[in-house]
Amino acid sequence: DRKIRIAPSILSADFANFGAEIRAIQDQGADWVHVDVMDGHFVPNLTFGPPAVQAFRPHVSTFMDVHLMIAPVDPHIEAYARAGADMITAHVEAGPHPHRTLQAIRAAGAKAGIAMNPGTPPEAVEYLLDLCDMVLVMTVNPGFGGQKFIHGQVDKIARLRGMIGDRPILVQVDGGIDPATAPIVAQAGADVLVAGSAVFKGGSVDQPQIYGDNIRAI
Ligand code: DX5
Ligand code: ZN
Numbered sequence: 001d002r003k004i005r006i007a008p009s010i011l012s013a014d015f016a017n018f019g020a021e022i023r024a025i026q027d028q029g030a031d032w033v034h035v036d037v038m039d040g041h042f043v044p045n046l047t048f049g050p051p052a053v054q055a056f057r058p059h060v061s062t063f064m065d066v067h068l069m070i071a072p073v074d075p076h077i078e079a080y081a082r083a084g085a086d087m088i089t090a091h092v093e094a095g096p097h098p099h100r101t102l103q104a105i106r107a108a109g110a111k112a113g114i115a116m117n118p119g120t121p122p123e124a125v126e127y128l129l130d131l132c133d134m135v136l137v138m139t140v141n142p143g144f145g146g147q148k149f150i151h152g153q154v155d156k157i158a159r160l161r162g163m164i165g166d167r168p169i170l171v172q173v174d175g176g177i178d179p180a181t182a183p184i185v186a187q188a189g190a191d192v193l194v195a196g197s198a199v200f201k202g203g204s205v206d207q208p209q210i211y212g213d214n215i216r217a218i
Contacts, residue, residue: 149176
């Protein structure tokens with residue numbers, strides 16, 4: 001009965017064809033487009049700045065879900081909002097003032113999400129929930145696609161669901177989501193499933209129907 005949304009991560013897309021890849025996954029049934037921003041400091045990888053996100057924007061006809069794996073985060077919120085992010089998710093571990101960060105994201109006009117790394121307990125966001133539109137539970141250590149799902153995080157999803165109660169806050173799960181792990185996280189209470197390698201594997205802009213097969217399999 002609860003609608004589960006699939007948000008493919010373009011971290012696993014063809015880096016030479018983002019526009020075509022974004023259009024392809026949307027044509028093949030993606031609900032959101034998950035954009036993984038990494039700064040080489042908060043996580044050991046480096047991806048997209050605001051200009052890239054701005055270039056993606058005209059191709060996103062669904063919902064641009066920007067996951068900021070950066071620290072500090074506050075100085076960059078305005079730029080990602082201006083670049084066209086619909087949702088901006090910051091990590092609770094990115095600095096000492098996540099409450100202010102969430103206020104700043106909403107003030108910039110985007111929906112506000114808070115993300116937790118695998119080692120962070122759900123209590124860390126307890127006093128932030130009223131400023132959130134979404135909570136992101138990482139089920140891999142952030143930085144790369146194609147990693148193995150961390151099963152110990154499933155309990156955290158259920159506990160978060162309990163803390164949220166009937167508040168209109170989405171639970172997003174990110175990392176190692178595939179046809180085997182998707183039912184587990186959906187059962188535990190996830191609303192939005194991010195999947196990179198599981199969606200893009202085996203497909204290409206010349207064979208987009210494989211993206212559709214992969215999305216439907218999740
Ligand atoms: C990891 C990113 C995830 C990643 C998911 O730091 O936040 O969104 O791209 O990739 P898969 O689905 O391959 O684990
Ligand atoms: Zn992500």
